[in-house]
Each structure stands twice: as structure tokens, then as C-alpha cells.
Amino acid sequence: MWGAQGTLYRSLRSEIEKCRRKHSYTFSKLGELTGINPGSLSEILNGNPPRAMTIGQLDAFAKVFGREQGWLYELYTEECLSEQRISRPRLIPYLIRCVEVGRKDCIEAAVPILLENPKNILILFTLAEQLYEKGQLKESVPFYEYVIENEKDSYSDHFVMSQYRLFRVVxxxxxxxxxxxxxxxxxxxxxxxxxxxxxxxxxxxxxxxxxxxxxxxxxxxxxxxxxxxxxxxxxxxxxxxxxxxxxxxxxxxxxxxxxxxxxxxxxxxxxxxxxxxxxxxxxxxxxxxxxxxxxxxxxxxxERFKVWAKANSYTLEVLSGNTSIIEEYANYLDSLPTNEVLAGLNAIMKSANTYHFCVDEILERFASQIASFDQFTEAIGLDRHLRFRYQMAIYEFGKGRIERGIEETIYCLSLADLLNRHDEALTYIALFGWLGNLNKRIANQNELGS
CATH class of the missing domain: 1.20.190 (Delta-Endotoxin; domain 1)
Structure with a gap:
């Protein structure tokens, strides 16, 4: 447990006082440098009991004294937490600053004290929400996890919302x-x-x-x-x-x-x-x-849905075997962003492999877009890219272009590894069966020729 409240207050303030004397600052000068009213400054350092300071004021002292960010944070906890009370207006900004300056040790020291009272789970949830709203998503994760691990009511609003936030973040x-x-x-x-x-x-x-x-x-x-x-x-x-x-x-x-x-x-x-x-x-x-x-x-x-609907209507027609609209579909894809081109070419390649028609001209036409498919880093884009490369491998092997087929198969294995879909590796390795079938056909033709 923590020591007596007064002891820690004096420890925090004695360090500040030591630095003030070292720099020979008067209260007036220190107030001028920190932006803290001299009267408030005197109450903070000499009051009986001393006036609590904000984390912003402690940071101002650190800056004036040339100390690193997070200076004396380990002693600041008692400004927010004690056996008698918890000051949310000071605690939440303090913990947010601990996150920002990397004082994980201070967070780990403060959280168990908070969790001695189950009602304080709401404080941790509020903190997590503030971090989330500020865009500090990864930083919010530990606090949502504290809520989930310690809240016994799985129907409480903050428990369910913590589950949702974690789902989105990770x-x-x-x-x-x-x-x-x-x-x-x-x-x-x-x-x-x-x-x-x-x-x-x-x-x-x-x-x-x-x-x-x-x-x-x-x-x-x-x-x-x-x-x-x-x-x-x-x-x-x-x-x-x-x-x-x-x-x-x-x-x-x-x-x-x-x-x-x-x-x-x-x-x-x-x-x-x-x-x-x-x-x-x-x-x-x-x-x-x-x-x-x-x-x-x-x-x-x-308007966006109109575009998607038209593209998906083309897709379904092509997949249903309507090859007469391939050129019309390709012209339409020319007007769409790269992610929609990828989805469209997926459908065209699958149809080409199913109904055995040539799309070499289309592949040449969209060569620059195909070369940029590596830009996709989100799960659904990577999945589309993987499915496209799989259809490409089948197509190239089917055309007897063995080297290209091998390149596309290796591409599939690389993307599957990136997505951690190792269970699909055998599916892509099986593509090399085209080589065996091709060698058999060549061997049979040679035998007939001889």
C-alpha cells in the first residue's frame, strides 16, 4: 500500500522545491515561467494542507526545470488517489498523459488501486473512450481489456461497448x-x-x-x-x-x-x-x-450504390456465362477506381476459366492497374487480390504459359502467407498439377509421333 498521504505530498513537493532553490527562482519568477498564479503556486507548494496540482502544472514545472516528460509522475498518483477519495478530474488527464509519455509503470501502479472498488471500472471505461475518440486506438486497448476482465455484468453498457471497441480496433x-x-x-x-x-x-x-x-x-x-x-x-x-x-x-x-x-x-x-x-x-x-x-x-x-450495382450486375452476367458483354464490362471498369477494377477482373478471370475464352487483350489493357494491386493492405482487398492471382494462375497454366503460371502460383502462396491462410497452401500447390498434366500430354504426343 501507499504510505501516508502527507508523506507523498511532501515528497512530490520537496522535489519541486529542491529544483526551485537550485535555480534560485522566487515564487514570483517561477509563477511567471510556469504560467501559474503566484498565489496558487504558494498554495500548491506551501499550503497546509497543500492545494492539489494538475498534471498540466506538474508538466509546466518539468519544462521550466529542464526535466524530461513524465518527471515525478510516480509521485503524482496520490494527487488523484487516496483511501478516502478519487479525483476523476485529475486522474483521467494524468493517466492519459502517462499513456502519451510512455509511463506504463505509473498506469500499472494506479489501476489495481482503482479496481479495489468495482464502481471505478467506469473510470477506466471513460479513459478508454477518450483515447478512442482522440484516435489513439491501440493505446485504448489495455483499458477496454481492464473493463472486460473486471466487469462481472456482461450486459452492462460499458462491458458491451468495450467488446465492440476491441473488435473494431484489433x-x-x-x-x-x-x-x-x-x-x-x-x-x-x-x-x-x-x-x-x-x-x-x-x-x-x-x-x-x-x-x-x-x-x-x-x-x-x-x-x-x-x-x-x-x-x-x-x-x-x-x-x-x-x-x-x-x-x-x-x-x-x-x-x-x-x-x-x-x-x-x-x-x-x-x-x-x-x-x-x-x-x-x-x-x-x-x-x-x-x-x-x-x-x-x-x-x-x-450514387455510390448505383455504381456498385451496375458493376455487380455486369459481374453476375459474366459469371452466368454471358460472354457477349465482356468488352462492354471492360469499358465500364475503365471508369472505376482500382479496387473496383480488381473486383471486376476477378469475375472476368473466373468466367474465362469456367467457359474457356481468351482475355489476353483485357489483361494487357489493365496491365497498369494489375501492377498496382499490391497497394491493398486491408483484409478484403488482400482477399480479392489473392482470389485474382489464383484465377490468373489457372488461366496461365491453361494457356500453356508455364513460367507465368508458376509466378502467379508463387504470388498466391505469398499472399496466403501474408493473410495467415496457411491451410490454403495445398490448394495453390495443387496448381502445379498443370505441369504434370502438360508433361503427360507432351509425352503422349511424342510417343504417337515416334
Whole structure:
């Protein structure tokens, strides 16, 4: 335990006083240099009892005395914590500064004292939220973990929100870790407030799609469609009845979640080979202009969905064997950003391998875009890139271009390793079977020739 409160106060202040005398600063001069009112300064250093100082004031002392950031932080804890009280106005800024200057030791000393009273879990949650809102996402993780590890009520708002924040923060490119993250968070998704639940379902559908968990992605897409429709009807009713209360605040416009529910429903059906069923859901987000709650941002989203719907309609036609529109589709892809080009070429390559037609001219036409596919670092982009390279390997081997086929296969193995999808390695290694089949054909032809 900590020593007597007065002892630590004097220890903190004696260090400051020692530096003041060393520099021969009067209270007036020190006040001038630190920006602290001389009267307040006297109360902080000589008051009985002394006036508590803020972490900003301690940092001002450190700067004036030429000390490093985090100076005397180990002695500052008692300004915030004692057996009798906890000062949230001083504690939270102090812990945030500990994070910023790397004083992990001070955090580890303060947290156990806080957790002696379960009510203080809310302080740690508040701290985590402030870090999260400031964009210090990785720094917020330990505090959300403290909440999850110590809160016994798994239905409490701060417990569920901590689960959600961790889910969002730790998503990366590692397939196994992302799947574990989905499993860990998904049981809590329906306990979130509706505004966060919309985004959680979207993220779950998205990451499961990248993980090629088609049925799970479809499940979350269905949940998202239902919830977005329910929220839309509720908000529309509230607006028409002029009911009091603020509109539901969501991370993206509500029309985005409505459209994404149908988009992920369509693409998961596509990946399961259910092209005709997928077309029905594409039609829903082809034109969302009927949505009655649109503002400028909402209208922009509607236009984006029009683009995606047109591209996905082409995709489904090509995958269904309609090769007559390949050139038209390629012309359309020319007007789209690189990530959409990648998705489109995926469909064209898969169709070419299924229906055995040549797309060499298209590959040459999009050579510069294909060369830039390495720019994708997010899970769904990497997954698309991997699937494209797999189709490319099949195509090149099928054309008898062995060296290119080998290059594409090695590319697949490299991307699978990056995504930590080592269980798929045999799938890509099996591509080398083209070599064996080709050698057999050559050998048979030589025998017939002789």
C-alpha cells in the first residue's frame, strides 16, 4: 500500500522545491515561467494542507526545470488517489498523459488501486473512450481489456461497448486473428445500442466475407438488412409525427447500412454460385433514391450504390456465362477506381476459366492497374487480390504459359502467407498439377509421333 498521504505530498513537493532553490527562482519568477498564479503556486507548494496540482502544472514545472516528460509522475498518483477519495478530474488527464509519455509503470501502479472498488471500472471505461475518440486506438486497448476482465455484468453498457471497441480496433490482415475476433465479439452484437449495432453487423459481414465465410457473412447481412429497415421505419415515423428527441446518430448515413445489407447479401450469394438469387438483391440497391431521410451525404451514398450495382450486375452476367458483354464490362471498369477494377477482373478471370475464352487483350489493357494491386493492405482487398492471382494462375497454366503460371502460383502462396491462410497452401500447390498434366500430354504426343 501507499504510505501516508502527507508523506507523498511532501515528497512530490520537496522535489519541486529542491529544483526551485537550485535555480534560485522566487515564487514570483517561477509563477511567471510556469504560467501559474503566484498565489496558487504558494498554495500548491506551501499550503497546509497543500492545494492539489494538475498534471498540466506538474508538466509546466518539468519544462521550466529542464526535466524530461513524465518527471515525478510516480509521485503524482496520490494527487488523484487516496483511501478516502478519487479525483476523476485529475486522474483521467494524468493517466492519459502517462499513456502519451510512455509511463506504463505509473498506469500499472494506479489501476489495481482503482479496481479495489468495482464502481471505478467506469473510470477506466471513460479513459478508454477518450483515447478512442482522440484516435489513439491501440493505446485504448489495455483499458477496454481492464473493463472486460473486471466487469462481472456482461450486459452492462460499458462491458458491451468495450467488446465492440476491441473488435473494431484489433481487426487486421491476419486471418486466424480476425476469425477469433469475430467469434469473441459476435455474441454481444445484439446487446449494443442500435446505432452501434448497425456498424457492428456491417463490419461482421465484411470481415466474414474477407474470410470466405460465406454463410456467416450472409447471416450478418440478413441481420443488417432487417435492423436497417426497422430503424428506417422508426426514424421515418418519428419524423412524420414530429416526435421529440434527437435522430439516431450513426457512423455512416442510415442509407449506407441499408444498402450494404443488400450488397453483402448479393455478393455472398454470388460466391456460393447462386447468381440468379443474387441479382434480386442487386436490384434493391440499384436506385435508393426513394429513401426519405436523405441529406447531402445520403445522396452521395445513393450514387455510390448505383455504381456498385451496375458493376455487380455486369459481374453476375459474366459469371452466368454471358460472354457477349465482356468488352462492354471492360469499358465500364475503365471508369472505376482500382479496387473496383480488381473486383471486376476477378469475375472476368473466373468466367474465362469456367467457359474457356481468351482475355489476353483485357489483361494487357489493365496491365497498369494489375501492377498496382499490391497497394491493398486491408483484409478484403488482400482477399480479392489473392482470389485474382489464383484465377490468373489457372488461366496461365491453361494457356500453356508455364513460367507465368508458376509466378502467379508463387504470388498466391505469398499472399496466403501474408493473410495467415496457411491451410490454403495445398490448394495453390495443387496448381502445379498443370505441369504434370502438360508433361503427360507432351509425352503422349511424342510417343504417337515416334
Amino acid at each position: 481487426l487486421g490482415t491476419n486471418t486466424e486473428e480476425n476469425w477469433e475476433n469475430v467469434i469473441r465479439f459476435s455474441p454481444y452484437r445484439n446487446r449494443l445500442p442500435e446505432n452501434n449495432q448497425l456498424d457492428a453487423l456491417f463490419q461482421l459481414a465484411k470481415i466474414c466475407f474477407a474470410l470466405q465465410k460465406w454463410e456467416r457473412s450472409e447471416q450478418y447481412a440478413d441481420e443488417l438488412r432487417l435492423l436497417a429497415d426497422t430503424v428506417y421505419r422508426h426514424e421515418l415515423d418519428r419524423m412524420k409525427r414530429n416526435k421529440k428527441g434527437e435522430a439516431l446518430k450513426t457512423e455512416r448515413h442510415l442509407v449506407y447500412y441499408y444498402g450494404m445489407g443488400h450488397l453483402y447479401k448479393s455478393v455472398t450469394l454470388e460466391m456460393q454460385g447462386l447468381y440468379e438469387e443474387a441479382k434480386q438483391y442487386v436490384q434493391v440497391y440499384t436506385d435508393l433514391g426513394w429513401f426519405e431521410l436523405l441529406d447531402e451525404d445520403g445522396r452521395k451514398e445513393v
